[in-house]
Amino acid sequence: xxxxxxxxxxxxxxxxxxxxxxxxxxxxxxxxxxxxxxxxxxxxxxxxxxxxxxxxxxxxxxxxxxxxxxxxxxxxxxxxxxxxxxxxxxxxxxxxxxxxxxxxxxxxxxxxxxxxxxxxxxxxxxxxxxxxxxxxxxxxxxxxxxxxxxxxxxxxxxxxxxxxxxxxxxxxxxxxxxxxxxxxxxxxxxxxxxxxxxxxxxxxxxxxxxxxxxxxx
Numbered sequence: 001x002x003x004x005x006x007x008x009x010x011x012x013x014x015x016x017x018x019x020x021x022x023x024x025x026x027x028x029x030x031x032x033x034x035x036x037x038x039x040x041x042x043x044x045x046x047x048x049x050x051x052x053x054x055x056x057x058x059x060x061x062x063x064x065x066x067x068x069x070x071x072x073x074x075x076x077x078x079x080x081x082x083x084x085x086x087x088x089x090x091x092x093x094x095x096x097x098x099x100x101x102x103x104x105x106x107x108x109x110x111x112x113x114x115x116x117x118x119x120x121x122x123x124x125x126x127x128x129x130x131x132x133x134x135x136x137x138x139x140x141x142x143x144x145x146x147x148x149x150x151x152x153x154x155x156x157x158x159x160x161x162x163x164x165x166x167x168x169x170x171x172x173x174x175x176x177x178x179x180x181x182x183x184x185x186x187x188x189x190x191x192x193x194x195x196x197x198x199x200x201x202x203x204x205x206x207x208x209x210x211x212x213x214x215x216x217x
Contacts, residue, residue, distance in 0.1 A: 004098060004099055007098065008096045008097075008098050009096075011083065011096045011098070012094055012095075012096045015083045015085075015094050015096060016094050019069070019085055019092070019094065025068075025069060025085075028049075028069035028070060028071055028085070029054070029068050029069030029085070030049060031048070031049050031054060031055040031057075032046070032047065032048055032049070032055070033046075033047045034046055034047070035047065050072050051067070051069070051070045051071065051072055051082075051084070052106055053067040053070065053084060053106060053109065053110070054067045054068075054069065054070060061103075062103065062106040062107075062110070064086065064110055064113070066086040066087060066088045066113070066117070067084060067085070067086050068085050068086060068087045068092070069084075069085040070082065070083050070084040070085055071083045078098065078099055079099050079100055079101060080097075080099075080100045080101065080102050080104070080105040081096075081097065081098045081099070081100070081105070082095075082096070082097045082098075082100070082105040082106070082109055083095070083096050084096075084097075084109050084113065086113045086117075088117050089117075089122075090122055091117070091120070091121070091122040091159065093113055093116045093117070095109050095112050095113050095116075097109050097112070118162075119161060119162055120159050120160065120161060120162060121159070121160055121161075121162045122157050122158075122159055123157060123158055123159075123160055123166065124156070124157050125156035125157060125158065125187070125189070125197070125199045126156075127166065128158065128166055128169055128171075128189065155199075156187070156197070156198075156199025156200070157197060157199075158189045158191075158196045158197030159196055159197065160191055160196060161191075164191060168191060168192075169189050169190070169191050169196070170189070170190045170191070171187060171188070171189055171190075172187075172188045172190070173185050173186065173187060173188070173201070174186045174188050174198075176200060176201070178200070181203075182202055182203055183200050183201070183202060183203075184201050184202070184203045185200075185201040186198055186199075186200060186201065187199050187200070187201050
């Protein structure tokens with residue numbers, strides 16, 4: 001229902017943000033870990049990840065080659081819940097399944113992730129737009145007319161349907177929340193009315209004041 005859908009979407013956003021933390025990503029993607037003896041435990045303590053798509057601790061039946069982490073969950077009211085991260089061909093997906101009966105959470109997650117990899121692609125921002133050729137996409141000229149003064153971050157990318165035409169991606173500029181003097185704005189990409197990615201706009205000059213994106217309201 002709508003309530004479960006909203007909750008799952010919120011959990012997906014939280015999970016996506018959490019995975020941007022390298023420590024969290026490492027922990028949730030670790031299959032096994034041994035805690036050395038301490039003053040409280042004279043023997044080693046063995047820990048296993050219970051996510052069956054990542055680790056064979058419970059069973060190898062649901063192992064998934066592209067799974068790189070995740071977290072299981074269960075309560076009598078919520079039943080089985082599952083957050084899963086998967087990476088393939090440079091694209092990382094997060095999948096959230098809630099209120100499932102075992103083993104549906106494993107099977108449904110695999111189907112959803114397979115569908116995502118089959119139907120979407122990651123595209124580098126540098127492949128989408130040549131900023132010097134697209135100043136008309138930057139909106140009002142008060143944003144600045146000389147695109148040679150800025151460049152998009154090299155690691156910027158967007159996720160698009162595999163059948164999408166790159167020319168159909170719209171580009172707008174927003175104010176950046178960063179305090180860095182080198183970051184003068186945020187380039188926002190939209191496809192079919194949906195935001196599909198952002199990348200930071202960097203000043204190519206030593207003084208960021210030459211480009212007025214930081215004055216956007």
